[in-house]
Amino acid sequence: MVPWFYASLLQLWIVLASATAANTQQPLHAVKPFRIDLSAGVPHMYDLLRRSHLPAKEGYPGIGSTAGIDLSVLKSLKKEWLDDFDWQHEEKELNRFHHFTTSIENITLHFIHERSSDPHAIPILLNHGWPGSFTEFIPVINDLTKVSETSNGKPISFHVVVPSLPGFTFSSPPPANWTLEDTARIQHTLMTKILGYETFATHGTDYGSGPSYTLYKNYSDTVRAAHFSFVPFLPYLPEQLAAANITLNTTLEKDEQANALVWRTAGNAYFSVQATKPNTIGLALHDNPLGQLAWMGEKFISWSDPRQGTPPSVLTHTDILRSVSLFYLTKSFVSSVYTYYQNPTTFSPTYPDPGTLPTDLGPMLFSAFKYNVGYWPPQLLEKIGNLVYYKNHDFGGHFAGVDNPPALIEDLREIGTYWNGTAL
Numbered sequence: 001m002v003p004w005f006y007a008s009l010l011q012l013w014i015v016l017a018s019a020t021a022a023n024t025q026q027p028l029h030a031v032k033p034f035r036i037d038l039s040a041g042v043p044h045m046y047d048l049l050r051r052s053h054l055p056a057k058e059g060y061p062g063i064g065s066t067a068g069i070d071l072s073v074l075k076s077l078k079k080e081w082l083d084d085f086d087w088q089h090e091e092k093e094l095n096r097f098h099h100f101t102t103s104i105e106n107i108t109l110h111f112i113h114e115r116s117s118d119p120h121a122i123p124i125l126l127n128h129g130w131p132g133s134f135t136e137f138i139p140v141i142n143d144l145t146k147v148s149e150t151s152n153g154k155p156i157s158f159h160v161v162v163p164s165l166p167g168f169t170f171s172s173p174p175p176a177n178w179t180l181e182d183t184a185r186i187q188h189t190l191m192t193k194i195l196g197y198e199t200f201a202t203h204g205t206d207y208g209s210g211p212s213y214t215l216y217k218n219y220s221d222t223v224r225a226a227h228f229s230f231v232p233f234l235p236y237l238p239e240q241l242a243a244a245n246i247t248l249n250t251t252l253e254k255d256e257q258a259n260a261l262v263w264r265t266a267g268n269a270y271f272s273v274q275a276t277k278p279n280t281i282g283l284a285l286h287d288n289p290l291g292q293l294a295w296m297g298e299k300f301i302s303w304s305d306p307r308q309g310t311p312p313s314v315l316t317h318t319d320i321l322r323s324v325s326l327f328y329l330t331k332s333f334v335s336s337v338y339t340y341y342q343n344p345t346t347f348s349p350t351y352p353d354p355g356t357l358p359t360d361l362g363p364m365l366f367s368a369f370k371y372n373v374g375y376w377p378p379q380l381l382e383k384i385g386n387l388v389y390y391k392n393h394d395f396g397g398h399f400a401g402v403d404n405p406p407a408l409i410e411d412l413r414e415i416g417t418y419w420n421g422t423a424l
């Protein structure tokens with residue numbers, strides 16, 4: 001990582017440069033170094049946790065996780081939160097990264113910015129989803145900044161920018177009429193006008209694939225490559241695939257489709273609640289750490305590889321508790337679920353008509369993970385972009401950055417194989 005002092009100098013330069021560019025006395029976009037300090041809320045969180053009681057035993061024994069989070073799993077997570085988890089330690093680890101905030105269009109935007117030492121590195125913006133946060137990418141950031149090689153032997157490294165979506169953790173809640181297209185616009189401002197990158201790449205997953213796709217499609221002059229593990233289009237159901245003559249050939253492809261189908265048929269009630277009544281679930285859980293653990297912990301567990309927490313996955317219980325603590329302590333649970341209310345149709349059932357995409361789109365890369373909650377064969381992705389790379393992984397799920405970080409890193413590095421932008 002760049003030593004703190006130099007990073008601050010760099011940021012100061014950026015502030016001055018943007019002020020000069022705008023020819024105003026007041027810097028248009030001041031970038032402020034930011035450190036996480038949520039310790040003030042920790043005693044209350046623990047007080048509530050200690051005083052919340054779970055049933056002594058399962059009311060319907062043997063039901064396991066088919067009806068939602070498993071009671072014994074929730075109990076053990078709660079016990080670990082109380083007995084083993086150390087927020088101060090987590091905060092210290094997260095503060096090893098360079099965090100910043102800036103204000104764009106009245107949104108306070110929090111982001112991590114780690115630069116490669118290589119001046120030819122490709123700038124990349126990584127977009128998380130729900131119930132993830134910027135922490136989804138913690139295990140991949142440092143490796144991406146290091147100089148490595150693509151599969152065809154080209155040197156590759158990245159300047160990594162990981163913003164928090166508006167309404168998540170340290171980014172301020174946006175107005176009620178804010179959409180993920182608006183998010184893409186301010187992220188474009190962040191990368192170009194504030195951080196000074198002429199071209200950049202993006203990666204998106206879950207709801208974060210919305211702004212990443214808009215960046216890719218609407219800003220194709222600057223966003224010269226996109227990688228996705230999830231896209232903002234509804235996957236085809238088996239009968240739609242059959243009607244389109246798309247045949248799955250391998251066991252892995254068939255497993256990916258079957259796993260994704262579980263979300264579609266029995267796993268999306270939370271989506272309807274958050275898209276239609278975000279206040280009910282939001283306010284119910286706002287000051288309820290155990291409730292947030294059940295609501296979000298279930299997603300981390302059921303959307304990930306059953307081998308989660310064993311290598312290469314670093315999605316441990318500690319990781320889940322860190323995420324939930326972050327939502328609780330930043331009081332951002334309500335605004336995070338509002339993202340669904342604000343963007344109920346982000347995952348479109350309609351794919352673009354052939355020939356209607358912009359002709360100058362950059363290369364698009366895709367990684368499919370076995371236990372993800374959406375499955376798109378290459379034939380569907382070809383409808384939405386300039387697909388140049390597609391890979392199936394038999395380990396990992398929805399949160400690839402923590403459930404299979406080496407695979408995500410390797411696939412992101414393939415951006416270098418197809419990169420035609422001018423790296424700074």
Ligand SMILES: *[C@@H]1O[C@H](CO)[C@@H](O)[C@H](O)[C@H]1NC(C)=O
Pocket residue numbers: 106
């Ligand atoms: C900007 O945000 C501040 C504080 O949240 C608010 O008072 C102000 O009305 C907002 N301005 C606009 C133009 O939305």
Ligand SMILES: *[C@@H]1O[C@H](CO)[C@@H](O)[C@H](O)[C@H]1NC(C)=O
Pocket residue numbers: 175176177178
């Ligand atoms: C969205 O809401 C904000 C204030 O909350 C307002 O300033 C803005 O004009 C609205 N935008 C649209 C497109 O309605």
Ligand SMILES: *[C@@H]1O[C@H](CO)[C@@H](O)[C@H](O)[C@H]1NC(C)=O
Pocket residue numbers: 181182184185214218
């Ligand atoms: C992106 O392009 C679509 C039309 O294809 C347009 O409706 C939308 O407003 C654009 N969004 C941004 C953020 O530029």
Ligand SMILES: *[C@@H]1O[C@H](CO)[C@@H](O)[C@H](O)[C@H]1NC(C)=O
Pocket residue numbers: 243244245
């Ligand atoms: C699928 O294949 C059948 C038989 O070859 C053909 O009649 C039909 O038009 C194809 N459908 C599509 C959507 O390509």
Ligand SMILES: *[C@@H]1O[C@H](CO)[C@@H](O)[C@H](O)[C@H]1NC(C)=O
Pocket residue numbers: 246247248249253377378
């Ligand atoms: C399955 O194999 C056929 C024949 O080689 C190919 O056309 C098709 O694209 C393959 N399906 C997928 C999902 O890759």
Ligand SMILES: *[C@@H]1O[C@H](CO)[C@@H](O)[C@H](O)[C@H]1NC(C)=O
Pocket residue numbers: 362363388418419420
């Ligand atoms: C990148 O440029 C090279 C030639 O300069 C071209 O052959 C290649 O197709 C381009 N790649 C993409 C993905 O646009």
